[in-house]
Amino acid sequence: MSTNGIRIRMSRRAIVAALFILWLEALLGGQAAASPSAAAPRAPVDAFRLTAEALYRSVSAGDPLVVLRNVTQAEEALLAVPAESLPAPESAAALRSAMERMRRAVSALSPDAKEVYGASASLRLAADAVSPQGQGLWLEYRRLMREDAAALRTAISTAEGRSSLDAAERLASLNGHYGLIRAAVVATGRADQAERADAVLRYAGRILSAASPDPSLAAKLAPQIGAAVEDLYPPAAEAPASGPLATAPPAGFFSAIGAFILTALTYSGWRKYRGEQRKK
Secondary structure, X not given: OOHHHHHHHHHHHHHHHHHHXXXXXXXXXXXXXXXXXXXXOOOHHHXXXXXXXXXXXXHHHOOHHHHHHHHHHHHHHHHOOOHHHOOOOOHHHHHHHHHHHHHHHHHOOOOOHHHHHHHHHHHHHHHHHHOOOOOXXXXXXXXXXXXXXXXXXXXXXXXXXXXXXXXXXXXXXXXXXXXXXXXXXHHOOOHHHHHHHHHXXXXXXXXXXXXXXXXXXXXXXXXXXXXXXXXHOOOXXXXXXXXXXXXXXXXXHHHHHHHHHHXXXXXXXXXXXXXXXXXX
């Protein structure tokens, strides 16, 4: 066979191979475009939800450096969320407030473990509440807060002696759950209901913290608290299958807070040094 014939055959094979590769790329590209995951870029509000979830999980894992990085990423993701994509006029302010609480918690000279954890849980619940892809995690707290209110009603039936201490403990449990969902409540457009709950719970705290709580005043608290709790949630809200977030850090979290403090201080010092270097 002549050299020219061999070259012609090789050229044809190369062309066929090239055409096959182009066809294969076009086929795979078309399939990728048709897949749901590649149909469109993720909405900013859902991207924020995912960063808030990642932040919460990193806090639960007790990795301080990852926590600090995730706080920054969550702040950036929140800035990218258009206000018009949120469900209520109060949503943006509620999310900013939850984000600022998270930043303050990790930026403290001596971060408090419960506050860091509580801030991350509150932010995650609020981010989940405003996202169309969210699971409505905050709605799960309706059942828990009803149980808190019922237990409180029993404890304050006679607010004297040990019963008074029990009532204070039940109120603390209720306040703990409410503190986690408050940002989500406001973010979903129920700011008035949150303000009412604030007032009722503050008043209950004053009554029950007295050395000798007035039985007549204490007796009126239960129906007020019960009504305020019910008012926080939309009518007939269906709780998701997943359980609520815990009000306290998981086991082992407190052992990591020392490392978190050290890392936070080191990170803050590095940022300050970097800022000073840029000014030179």
